[in-house]
Amino acid sequence: QAQLHESGGKLVQTGSSLRLSCAAPDRMIGNYGIGWFRQAPGDERKFVAAINWSGLSTYYEDSVKGRFTISREKGTETVNLQMDALKPEDTAVYYCARNIWNEDWTSDVKYDYWGQGTQVTVSS
Numbered sequence: 001q002a003q004l005h006e007s008g009g010k011l012v013q014t015g016s017s018l019r020l021s022c023a024a025p026d027r028m029i030g031n032y033g034i035g036w037f038r039q040a041p042g043d044e045r046k047f048v049a050a051i052n053w054s055g056l057s058t059y060y061e062d063s064v065k066g067r068f069t070i071s072r073e074k075g076t077e078t079v080n081l082q083m084d085a086l087k088p089e090d091t092a093v094y095y096c097a098r099n100i101w102n103e104d105w106t107s108d109v110k111y112d113y114w115g116q117g118t119q120v121t122v123s124s
Contacts, residue, residue: 003028004096009118012086020081020118022096027077028113033099034079035111036070038092038120045095049081050105059105063089086122093117 008020022034035050048068050059055072069082079096097111104110 003113004098004115006094006096006115006118009094009120011121011123013123014087016086016122017082017084018086018120020083020094020096020120022079022081022115024077024098024113029077029079029098033102033105034070034072035097035099035105036081036094037097037108038090038094039117040089040092043092045108047106047108048094050099051079052102061106083120086120088122088124091120091122093119 004022004024006020006022008018012018031053033050033052036048037045038048039045047061048064049070051070051072058070060068067085071080095115095117097114099105099111101110
C-alpha cells in the first residue's frame with residue numbers, strides 16, 4: 001500500500017528542469033532516509049538518488065551526478081529531487097521510497113514504503 005506521494009512529473013523538452021516532490025503524512029519520513037528510483041518502459045526499476053535522515057549525506061547514480069539534486073525541506077515531511085539538464089534517457093516513472101536502515105541506498109529491498117510514481121517524459 002502506497003504511503004508516500006510523488007508529484008511534479010510532466011512532459012518537458014531536452015535541457016529543461018523539473019522538481020519532483022515526495023510527501024508523506026504523520027512523520028513517516030522525517031527520521032528516515034529517502035530514495036528516488038525510476039523505471040523506464042521495458043526496463044527494471046533503478047536507483048537514482050538518496051538522502052539520509054539528517055540531510056547531510058546524499059547519494060547519486062552516476063548518470064545523474066551534477067544534474068540532479070536531492071534535498072529535504074526542513075520542518076516538513078517532504079523530499080525534493082531537482083532535475084536539471086534533462087535528457088530523453090531520463091524519461092521514466094519516478095518513485096520515492098523510505099529507507100528505514102539508512103544504508104545500502106541502491107538496493108530497493110532496503111525500502112519499505114513506496115509511492116505510486118510520477119511520470120517524467122523528456123522529448124528530444
